[in-house]
Amino acid sequence: MSENRKPLEGVRLVELANYVAAPIVGRIAADLGAEVIKIEGRGGDTWRVTGLNHTHSEPTENPVFDIFNVGKKSLSLNMKTKEGMEIFFKLLEGADILVTNTRNQSLVKLGVDYESIKDRFPRLIYATLTGFGYEGPDCNAPGFDNIAFWARSGFSADMSIEGPGSYPVNSRLAMGDILSGTTLFGGVMTALYQREKTGKGDFVTMSLYNAGIWMMGGCLMATQEPYCHPFPEHRNFGTATNLAYRCADGEWLRCTIFEYERYAYKFFDALGVAKQVADFGVHDMASMVAHAGDLVPLFEGVFLTKTSEQWLKIFGELDIVAGRLSHVRDVLKDEQAWANEYLQKYTCVNGVERVMPTAPVRLGSQGPLTFGKPFMCGDHNRQVLTELGYSEEQIEAIFAAGALS
Numbered sequence: 001m002s003e004n005r006k007p008l009e010g011v012r013l014v015e016l017a018n019y020v021a022a023p024i025v026g027r028i029a030a031d032l033g034a035e036v037i038k039i040e041g042r043g044g045d046t047w048r049v050t051g052l053n054h055t056h057s058e059p060t061e062n063p064v065f066d067i068f069n070v071g072k073k074s075l076s077l078n079m080k081t082k083e084g085m086e087i088f089f090k091l092l093e094g095a096d097i098l099v100t101n102t103r104n105q106s107l108v109k110l111g112v113d114y115e116s117i118k119d120r121f122p123r124l125i126y127a128t129l130t131g132f133g134y135e136g137p138d139c140n141a142p143g144f145d146n147i148a149f150w151a152r153s154g155f156s157a158d159m160s161i162e163g164p165g166s167y168p169v170n171s172r173l174a175m176g177d178i179l180s181g182t183t184l185f186g187g188v189m190t191a192l193y194q195r196e197k198t199g200k201g202d203f204v205t206m207s208l209y210n211a212g213i214w215m216m217g218g219c220l221m222a223t224q225e226p227y228c229h230p231f232p233e234h235r236n237f238g239t240a241t242n243l244a245y246r247c248a249d250g251e252w253l254r255c256t257i258f259e260y261e262r263y264a265y266k267f268f269d270a271l272g273v274a275k276q277v278a279d280f281g282v283h284d285m286a287s288m289v290a291h292a293g294d295l296v297p298l299f300e301g302v303f304l305t306k307t308s309e310q311w312l313k314i315f316g317e318l319d320i321v322a323g324r325l326s327h328v329r330d331v332l333k334d335e336q337a338w339a340n341e342y343l344q345k346y347t348c349v350n351g352v353e354r355v356m357p358t359a360p361v362r363l364g365s366q367g368p369l370t371f372g373k374p375f376m377c378g379d380h381n382r383q384v385l386t387e388l389g390y391s392e393e394q395i396e397a398i399f400a401a402g403a404l405s
Helices: 021-031 080-091 102-111 147-153 173-200 208-215 217-222 262-273 274-279 285-290 292-303 308-317 335-339 381-387 390-398
Strands: 010-015 034-039 073-076 099-100 125-130 202-207 243-247 252-256 319-324 343-347 353-357
Touching: 010 021, 010 080, 021 034, 021 073, 021 099, 021 125, 021 173, 021 243, 073 381, 080 173, 080 390, 099 252, 099 335, 125 173, 147 173, 147 208, 173 202, 173 381, 208 217, 243 292, 262 274, 262 285, 262 353, 274 292, 285 292, 308 319
Parallel strands: 010 034, 010 099, 034 073, 099 125, 125 202
Antiparallel strands: 243 252, 252 319, 343 353
């Protein structure tokens, strides 16, 4: 591979998807050099007009859409027309990967489900992202991440802190989608690698519910017999050295101690509570868990005597892992994020500059991280068709037939 050559250069991915989870695959692939052709309906991807979290959803400034779609080519294709289907199949002739989150019954109706096209395109990696999987009573049910990922997996109900005035954990923008799509990307790359050895394509599946179960795996193990760990937890439950505590400056700070003999006594000494802890009969992890109701209030009072910065300095000198609970806005100013290129500036279609996360994949051979430009629906119609071999006259006829808008 030549210096600074992106690893997926020469790979074509066709994206028949909207919203977030499945388009994540295309976003990461585009960042790594793949040609990603996004097929949008005549009105565009539904996510274009969502405008969540108080961001703009204007055609020329749409950060919530851009983050999952920069670097792609947009083809506003009407697949309900004969000409539209001809273009779609012509795209697949030169494609390595097809990614979709369209429900299977709709794919079957169009004749583009995996079983219908696998023999025609034997080298194609066909990747699907569903709400609940391909089997079972809910296989055809619609599913957004707040239901299939957050609610069904137990995350929303059981990851809250039980107590007066507590509520279930509220889902935040597309977090389950992002995990699901990133996982599906890994599956697609595995299938692509296998194809290089066998010459055969494959069918790759992922669901939001599957991702939620995977994420909650440790908790699922803990709820089984004989452990029967209760969820949701109370504040005064668990390992008191691994909780978050409010400091004098109002910020929260959390430590993590897994090796009791190595770090716990340092922690107690730093807080000046070694004697009280000993008086409670705490001498290992098990006894610390048993006395959480005594330790948590004790630690809460001590942490309030110093600022988070002061505590971070103290714990840093003792080699105890600790960190402030950052606010989302803090990440935009975090030197560590910028130094590792986890964030980059980009320019919206209207020229406004914003900050965007980069894809969480790094290859040493690819050189500086870059991503492509945002785009309007159908921006690349003529370019894509020209590259497929259509003449200008044919393209005009396709527009006239209503296959492109």
